[in-house]
Amino acid sequence: GAGVSQSPSNKVTEKGKDVELRCDPISGHTALYWYRQSLGQGLEFLIYFQGNSAPDKSGLPSDRFSAERTGGSVSTLTIQRTQQEDSAVYLCASSIPTGASGNTIYFGEGSWLTVV
């Protein structure tokens, strides 16, 4: 597709279950970001992948959160043993890094996670 694709768009899960959120970046984009946004709040950086470099995981809130990017394309964000405070929209974005020229990033529509 032409844009960043995320699935599922909505997910309701029971507390304690694991969830996987998927992101298909724009073809050719080597950089991929995951952000979390709670209702009415700003975007919280989670993790950043760039090509074959080690990902920047500095934003992951706990060891229950992990992310992979296979083959430099599709990424999966996994949340283990979900808690109610994990309820949020999880936004994926991708870009072609241009160094100091600036990275315009393109967002997917997000995956809305509700933990009950």
Add this chain to the structure above:
Amino acid sequence: SQQGEEDPQALSIQEGENATMNCSYKTSINNLQWYRQNSGRGLVHLILIRSNEREKHSGRLRVTLDTSKKSSSLLITASRAADTASYFCATDARGAQKLVFGQGTRLTINP
């Protein structure tokens, strides 16, 4: 934290008026960007201003950057009801690739 902070958190004006939103950040940056978000879903890029630029225009948007004060402003002129959205600034620190977003300004344009 490098995170930008927008001011005000919420702004409500009448259609046709100008809307000004401000963003402050803490560390040296390469660039500052503004994004728009409708209905809590994906963000859309509006404009990018480089650290060596002071002002940039795009249609009804005007962005200024003052690196000495580590602040930026976004002006939307002749506002329309369709401009109702949340607006976020984002910065990428020198030596880093990731974009860090502020908390956003919720703009409401009243018909």
